[in-house]
Amino acid sequence: MEKEKNKVLKLIVSFVFLIWFVTSLVFIVYFAKKDQAAMSVMIAGQYFLVFGIIAVVSGITSKSFNPISLIFPVVGIGMMAGGFVYHYGSSAAVELLEKYLPDLFLVIFFVAGVLMITVSCYSTRKKRTDCTYVIMATCVDVDTQYRKGSRSYCPTYEIYYRGETLRLCDHLYTNMDHITVGEQREVHINPDEPTEFFEEKREKMKTVFMCSMGTAFAVISLFALYMYHFV
Numbered sequence: 001m002e003k004e005k006n007k008v009l010k011l012i013v014s015f016v017f018l019i020w021f022v023t024s025l026v027f028i029v030y031f032a033k034k035d036q037a038a039m040s041v042m043i044a045g046q047y048f049l050v051f052g053i054i055a056v057v058s059g060i061t062s063k064s065f066n067p068i069s070l071i072f073p074v075v076g077i078g079m080m081a082g083g084f085v086y087h088y089g090s091s092a093a094v095e096l097l098e099k100y101l102p103d104l105f106l107v108i109f110f111v112a113g114v115l116m117i118t119v120s121c122y123s124t125r126k127k128r129t130d131c132t133y134v135i136m137a138t139c140v141d142v143d144t145q146y147r148k149g150s151r152s153y154c155p156t157y158e159i160y161y162r163g164e165t166l167r168l169c170d171h172l173y174t175n176m177d178h179i180t181v182g183e184q185r186e187v188h189i190n191p192d193e194p195t196e197f198f199e200e201k202r203e204k205m206k207t208v209f210m211c212s213m214g215t216a217f218a219v220i221s222l223f224a225l226y227m228y229h230f231v
Contacts, residue, residue: 015170031090033172043191049076071112078105106221111215120210127198131188135159137168137199139183145173155179159185161194168197 024047031039052072059069085097090113137157143153152173159166168187179185190196 015149017051038083038087040083042080044078044152045081045083047074047076048072048079052076070115071098071109074108075105076115078108084091103225106225106228110218110221110225113214113219113221114187116214116217119213120207124198124203124207127188127196127203130190130193131197133189133191133194134162135189137187139179139185140167140179142179142181144172150175153178157185157199159187159189159194161189166194168195170198170202172202172206174202174205177202 024043026087027043028040031037031043049072052069052074055069055072060159081206082097082101085093089097137159139155143154145154152175154169154171154173157168159168183208185199185201187197187199
């Protein structure tokens with residue numbers, strides 16, 4: 001029953017986001033046709049800002065925070081501030097913005113890439129240090145998300161530890177590891193805090209993905225900075 005309620009809630013939230021996105025898009029196009037590009041940029045910025053804040057809060061509350069989510073609110077704030085300056089600022093302010101804004105955004109993306117690598121490596125190392133007890137876990141549920149025509153899966157494990165039956169979920173959705181209900185896996189848990197855990201295969205995939213994304217962000221940002229200033 002609880003799972004069905006969660007599905008209904010996710011559906012409602014998805015619908016609200018869709019309406020919000022479509023409405024924002026309509027206003028972006030409207031102001032663009034009215035030759036008010038600054039207003040279009042600010043409207044796009046508010047979407048990035050609010051979406052980013054929701055992503056960050058959701059990641060923190062579910063203990064699956066991803067540094068890349070910080071990009072969205074930062075970009076949103078930058079777009080809103082940039083649009084405001086273009087619309088209401090003096091010519092000197094506009095000139096200053098045009099001079100430094102591209103560099104600022106590229107530096108933000110570079111820092112985000114480095115953070116992704118650093119946080120991912122630190123998180124993995126900390127888990128391996130803290131989660132030293134290996135136990136067999138049974139998959140009792142698999143939550144599914146549909147994105148762009150593909151499915152991603154997030155399993156919920158069940159373990160029996162110190163006389164208690166506990167459920168574990170890392171809130172990580174992936175389509176590279178399709179686990180089925182009833183399947184058993186070895187998991188590493190923190191003996192002092194058994195809800196803190198990792199499953200070897202999924203942890204490796206997560207680390208490789210995050211480090212690859214972080215490297216791509218950092219390298220592309222540096223390359224763009226070089227092209228912008230020296231080519």
